[in-house]
Amino acid sequence: MRLYKYFFAALLSVLTYTTACAQGPLVGDTATDIEIDTTRQPKYEMRAVWIATVVNLDWPTNARATAEAQKKELADEMSVHQQNGINAIMFQVRPAADALYAKSREPWSKYLTTKQGQDPGYDPLEFAVAEAHKRGMELHAWFNPYRATFDNKFWTLAQDHVTRTHPDWFFIYDGIKLFNPGIPEVREYIVQVILDVVKNYDVDGIHMDDYFYPYPVRGQVINDAETFAKYGADFDNIKDWRRNNVDQLIHMMADSVHKYKPRMKFGISPFGIWANKSQHPDGSATNGGSSYIENFADTRKWMQEGWIDYLSPQIYWHIGNRAAGFDVLLDWWSNNTYNRHLYVGQAPYRFYEQRSPAFKNPSEIPNQLRLIRANPRVQGSIYFRSQSLIANANHLADTLRKDFYRYPAMPPPMMWLDSVPPNPVQNLTARAENRGIMLKWNAPVVAEDGEAAYGYVVYRFQGSEKFDLADPKNIVHVQYDTTPYYFDTNIQRGQTYFYVVTAIDRLKNESDRSPTMAMKAP
Incomplete structure (x- = not known):
């Protein structure tokens, strides 16, 4: 998920989402419910939540807590989600070239103990998988592919951190170190990092967020000219070359995941706009930042090519937003699924933002859910983020438990991965x-x-x-x-x-x- 570098403490830890120019002017709140018949609930629907571990956002909220205390906190968190009808967890296991799991070639994350490389005394991913499955929930391991540090305190990095062992693989942008996607060895390394989880843990899916090439920051330059000169001979345009670099990673990742675990799901959560129509003839009728232009991430192509099994675009704007309306983007993405699954990223955390009055309306997200269910090309939702649901932001958890998720649902089958049912009991x-x-x-x-x-x-x-x-x-x-x-x-x-x-x-x-x-x- 796209985060500001600094966070503010309030009743709970509130994440601020960088909406860039796509936020635009606000139109009036959606004052009345959208009238769509949802009396019969779906038997198959993705109902997921992101559990963010970066800077201890959702879990563990105390990096100094004992292993048993952290385990209890995570189990309790999952129990609340289970009661609210959630059936899948997107669990962040690699915030910044680190690990929240034992069987890794990267050092332990500092968000477990305050010190990178320090063993927390248990395997959080192994524990999380067991607790999710015990509650009838899938668990997808969420990776940040290219971010190597979250701040510029490079002296705090473990001695075996990859930025120390391969300093030539990185560039610094806006004060943090990022993997250089144009280096073939970088792509191979990231694939192997993720395969460590594929091979060693009983996760249901591999999930990547929206951080590919960095979001533009005024005054910052991506220092990859030398890499382009070395590897970009087939490209006249450095932007097309960068896009191809990310394409190669996703293609390699898809092939590798499905080679080792043919039934494992592979999904991406991109920025909410692929491209604006002003930028690309196939783009959406929106006006804001876009993953195709800014992150050099052609997520639509990945669906077309069948490289990924699902997309969860972060459509973090309200219905009717003039620059990037939820309704406009929902229709655009649903028309570009290419027979793969679409799980819409929704934003209960925005209830806590002063600049987001539309999300103060308790009908906003329920109305979004009604639009989702009315669209047969959409298979569900993922909520950002866990603590917002735990805190019952704008009574959303109550609404899910008592209404939309009153009855259980299973994540929808993916027939292209497996279409053979079991035999009867x-x-x-x-x-x-x-x-x-x-x-x-x-x-x-x-x-x-x-x-x-x-x-x-x-x-x-x-x-x-x-x-x-x-x-x-x-x-x-x-x-x-x-x-x-x-x-x-x-x-x-x-x-x-x-x-x-x-x-x-x-x-x-x-x-x-x-x-x-x-x-x-x-």
């Missing part, structure tokens, strides 16, 4: 016990593609209810493990319930239903 049984109903079953036989079941979904019906597995209100339990039982304690004494169980694979393809099992509650 076997031998479902039910038994009434003192405090509830115990369901047990046997695992299904291995699917046609050789994949065993990854988890299960339990549905419950009563009375004359239609046995509709497409309606998520009938889901009582989703689990991301192979435990072949479920104990239903949310029952009414004397009531008869009807149960169906299905198996799911890693990408949430679902098996046929089991036979129905009826049981009267004790």
Whole structure:
């Protein structure tokens, strides 16, 4: 996510987003709800949140805390998100060429202990994956690809930090060190860094943010002329060469991730504008900074080429914004998905910004969600950021829990990665016990593609209810493990319930239903 260099303390740590010229003049607040029928909620929808670790934004909020205290804080944070209907975590594991995981070629992040390179005494990523899966949530490892430092205090870097071992790989821009994307060895290094996680952790996805080439800063110059002279012979224009450098990284990364883990998702979260129509004939009807021009990141091409599985553009403006309206950008991105998934980056943190009056309106983000659900080419949302939801900014968490996310949903399947569903579960049984109903079953036989079941979904019906597995209100339990039982304690004494169980694979393809099992509650 695009951050200012300095942060302000208030009731909670509030992130300020650099909106550049795209913020533009404000139009009137969206005073009334957009009337779109959302009475039937989707069974498949990405409902994710970014947990930022850079400068201890979301977690750990205290880098001096003990390992057990940090683990408890993260587990508690995930529990709140689970209660609010979130089904995926974007967990920042590499803020600045450092690591929040043990199996890394880079030093431990200072945001764990205050000192870069100091072992925190546990593996945060391993812990985070286990806690997310325990709660029926995916976990995507979020990497900042090119940022090597977050400040200019270079003397605090660990002795084995890559800026010390390969000083020729970097340029300084606006006081921080950045990898030079034009150097082939840099691209290979970043791929290998990410593959350390792909190979060693049970993450569900690899996620990159919007920091490719740096956002323009007045008076600053990207010092890569020598690199262009050395490697850019095939290009007349340094801008096209820079864009190609980023293309190469993304293509290499996609091939590498899917080689080692064919079912692992790979996604990017770019700036909210790809290009303005004034900059490119295929651009959006907007007027602001853009990833194509400023970051040399051709995210639209990556979708066209099938290099990435999803995009989550940071559409951090309100509906009707004159320079960059949420509604305008939602339509543009949804028309440029090329049959990949689109998860819209939304901005509850802006409620805390004085210069963002539209986000003081409690209907703003709910209205955005209504527009998202009305568009069949959009598969969900990712919220920036975790502490804003934890703090229930503008009552959004209440709204999600009680309304939009009242019923569970699974992340949507990606048919281009895996289209073969599991086989049905076997031998479902039910038994009434003192405090509830115990369901047990046997695992299904291995699917046609050789994949065993990854988890299960339990549905419950009563009375004359239609046995509709497409309606998520009938889901009582989703689990991301192979435990072949479920104990239903949310029952009414004397009531008869009807149960169906299905198996799911890693990408949430679902098996046929089991036979129905009826049981009267004790």
